[in-house]
Amino acid sequence: MGEPEPADRRYLELLSEKFPTAQTAFTEIINLEAILNLPKATEHFVSDIHGEYEAFEHILNNCSGVIRERVRSTFSLELTTSEQQDLCTLIYYPQEKLRRMKEEGRATEEWYAISLTRLVRLARYLSGSYTRSKVRKAMPVAYAYIIDELLHFTPDERKVRQVYHERIITSIIDTGSADDFICSLAxxxxxxxxxxxxxxxxxxxxxxxxxxxxxxxxxxHSVDIQWGNHDILWMGAAAGSPVCLAAIIRNNIHYDALAILENSYGISLRELALFAERTYQKDDVLSPFEKAISVIMFKLEGQTIQRHPNWQMEGRLLLGNIDKERGCVRIGDKEYELATSDFPTVDSEHPYQLSVEESKVMAHLVESARSSERLQRDIGFLYDHGSMYLVHNRNVLFHACLPMKQDGSFNPVKHGDTLYAGKAYLDYAERVARTAWHQHDQLSLDWMWYLWCGRFSPLSGREVRTFERTYVKDQTTWKEPRDPYYALVSKPEIADRVLAEFGLTGPHCHIVNGHTPVHASAGESPIRADGKVLVIDGGFCRAYHHTTGIAGYTLIAEATGMRIKAHRPFSSIHDVLDLNEDIVSDTDKFEYEERPLLIGDTDTGAEIRQQIADLRALLDAYRCGLLVEHAAH
Known part of the structure; x- marks a missing residue:
């Protein structure tokens, strides 16, 4: 081994602080080499949750059916289907199930012993995919030693340790710890x-x-988030964007979900409501509340568009095209009848200027959002764990699209003197989003709104027609033209172009998108471009169930391949407890691996191999005398 470069030498010296001797270095090499040969861990993909907490919680609890499948594979020869469902419910909702068992008088010592034994067996089966160290870290601290004893034994020890394990379980029950232990195992x-x-x-x-x-x-325990257009809207509002905040309030009025603003985040809408009541007519197609915030939002949108002529969104400046006396609005070269003519604060000379009262209302709302500790904490979490896209294990994940031209080339957007397209555009959008959070400058805050609904936003990918949907009677104006990406990416050659943009080539590479509801009832499939594109918005949102015909898609990637899971609507936790009624899921396994994947086949494996190479270099440095070993004291 020659003399390393100064930078390499400094790195090895730093590495030697963690591994001060040759023995510690080669012990870690052996450990890492072993990890490379463990099975690839299961990944779970979800999208477009849209505030549906109970359904989402259940999807997490049943791991999109993975728990049920593992129970079936472990106990299919021993338990009936009903008994398997009962065990699944105990795993999904242990506290609620235990309470129900006690109320019904079924929580006997025998039931506890049987249930604990089954849970231990299932946990033992699942732990085989991980190192003992990782399994121990996943255990609750209070019971880590006992669970570790129950999970691990060699085949030769099975008979000897069976009595030992039975005694442990008996002691758990005798000491009154069974409930806590069941919850910990679940x-x-x-x-x-x-x-x-x-x-x-x-x-x-x-x-x-x-x-x-x-x-x-x-x-x-381990989550990453790829921001969607609704997430970016909340991120913009929390960063101080009035137009993003106005859009949020309007959305939540429209979907009757104002409690999240007032009760959860402490953003009082009282001043807005009082302003609306004294300013707008009642007994109209829209409530005064919705009319007030809609006008404020469209005024703020107009100001934002006027600050950025390069966005080419002048066609969305419709508030100034209203003729209140005739009750119509000009869109393009045609006039359309309005659903309401109640626009008391719109000045035809200055249609996008807020009135004094509107300015006061918005200033109060922005201050409330900026000072809401819970909102700032939650959005901070989105920033810390989120990004515009993720490239991971041969998959690229992004919410909506990469804006395209009809010929399949990437459509650029201009910022200053620079054009951004493809992956570079997403990188730029992420820099802008993070700048808005830290610096709150006008340009970045404006871009947060553009990312929400802009003409070429990668998080939207359509021409948003909120004005028409709010005010125009003719529903032909409501149609929102979509970016060519959505049709083109179903072609394998276009999907390959997108994948190559992120450095992904060859078989078993995928684009994972959400954003666009899959109309399963109309025959649409979430698997497109010969399996290269996976669209997993089904969606969770109850408002879409009647049009999609399902309640969401999720994706499972595991050692043996990938599966799309189509879920039926979730009823309630009570039905799960009363009837052992799980979310019914249809599985479509569309990709099979030639052999089960190992950690060595994943991105984590690549990182481990680099760590092994670094440790081998350290080991060589010790053995050649370039670095001195420091025995631990």
Whole structure:
């Protein structure tokens, strides 16, 4: 081994602080080499949760059916289908199931012993995909030693240790610890069933409890988030964008979900409501409340568009095209009848200027959002664990699209003197989003709104017609033209072009998108471009169930291949407890691996191999005398 470069030498010196002797270095090499040969862990992909907390919680608890499958494979020869469902319910909702068993008088010592034994067996089966160290870290501290004893034994020890294990379980029951122990084992099983959760955008809006979803994700062991357009809207509002905040309030009025703003995040809408009541007519097609915030939003949007002529969105400046006396609006070269002519604060000379009262209302709302500790915490979590896209294990994940031209080339967007397209555009959008959070400058805040609904936004990918949907009677104006990406990416050659943009080539590479509901009832498939493109927005949102025909798609990637899971609507936790009624899921396994994948086949494996190479260099440095070993004291 020659003399290393100065930078390499400094790196080896730093590495030697963690591994001070040759023995510690080669011990770690042996450990890492062994890890490379463990099975690839299971990944779970979800998208477009839209505030539907109960359905999302159940999807996490049953791991999109993975728990049920593992129970079936472990106990198919011993338990009836009903008994398997009963065990699954105990794993999904242990506290609630235990309470129900006690109320019904079925929580006997025999039931506890049988249930604990079954949970231990399932946890033992699942733990085989991980190192003992990782399994121990996943255990609750209070019971880690006992669970570790129950999970591990060699085949030669089985008979000898069976009595030992039975005695441990008897002691757990005798000491009154069985409930806590069952909850701990259920938690461990769910932790081991799925190693990583990917959320491909849109946690917020429509459903009532996005804040509970964020709290749940904060407790999850390993999660990453690819921002959706609804997420970016909330991120912009929390960073101080008035137009983003106005759009959020309007969305939540429209979907009757204002509790998240007022009760969860402490943003009082009283001043806005009082202003609306004294300014707008009642008994109209829209409530005064919705009319007030809609006008404010369209005024702020107009100001934002006027600041950025390069966005080419002048066609969305429609508030100034209203003729209140005639009750119509000019869109393009045609006039359309309005659903309401109640626009008391719109000045025809200055249609996008807020009135004094509107300015006061918005200033109060922006200050409330900026000072909401819970909102700032939740959005901070989105920034810390989120990004515009993720490239991981031969998959590229992004919420909506890469804007394209009709010929399949990437459509550029201009910022200053620079054109951004493809991956570079997503990189730029992420820099802008992070700048808005840290610096709150006008340009970055404006871009947060553009990313929400801009003409060429990669998080939207359509011409948003909110004005027409709010005010225009003629529903032919409501149609929102989509970016060519959505049709083109179903072609394998275009999908390959997108994958190559992120450095992914060859078989078994995929684009994972959300954003666009898959109309399963109309025959649409979430698997496109010969399996290269996976669209997993089904969606969770109850408002879409009647059009999609299902309640969401999720994706499972494991050692043997990938599966799309189509879910039927979730009823309630009570039905799960009363009837052992799980979310019914249809599985479509569309990709099989030639051999089961190992950690060595994944991105984690590549990182481990680099660590091994570094440790071998350190080992050589010790053995050649370039570095001195320091025995631990």
């Amino acid at each position: 938690s461990l099983i769910k932790r081991l069933a799925v190693d990583t959760l990917h959320v491909v955008g849109d946690i917020y809006d429509r459903g009532p409890h996005a804040e509970l979803i964020i709290e749940r994700l904060m407790r999850y």
